[in-house]
Amino acid sequence: MMKSFADILKNKSHNSSFIRGVLSAGLVDNANIFIEENWGEEGKKLAKAIYVKNGVLVIACLSSIMAAEIRLKEQGLLNRINNKYGEMQVKKVRYLS
Numbered sequence: 001m002m003k004s005f006a007d008i009l010k011n012k013s014h015n016s017s018f019i020r021g022v023l024s025a026g027l028v029d030n031a032n033i034f035i036e037e038n039w040g041e042e043g044k045k046l047a048k049a050i051y052v053k054n055g056v057l058v059i060a061c062l063s064s065i066m067a068a069e070i071r072l073k074e075q076g077l078l079n080r081i082n083n084k085y086g087e088m089q090v091k092k093v094r095y096l097s
Contacts, residue, residue, distance in 0.1 A: 024052045027085050031057060034077050038067065055091040057081070067095040 031049035039047075046066040050058045057077075061067040070077070074093050081090050 006092075010045070011023070023085055027057070027081055030058070030081055030084060034080055035059075035070065037075060043069075044065050052090060055089060057072060057090045057093045058096060058097045059093060062097070064097050067097055070095070 002076065003023060028049045028051060032044070035047050035049070036044045041067065046063050047059055047061045050060050052058070059067075059070060061070070070093070078090055
């Protein structure tokens, strides 16, 4: 039996891959907003949150300096994300450069 889209959304089961995917996308968007708020357009060009997997947020950086800058404010980023998306705790950030 197929569930309707509304039933899936009502059932906020975190075991649902659909719900986890939606939460992950929102979390990544929130991390990108954090980057833009703190470093403006230049930061947006140099760094981008890509995905979350197993409690690790992955951010791609075109500059090691940008990665270091984000690392300095990493705790603020984690606090912001975990306060908003408490059910999907992000434990650490990984940087790709």
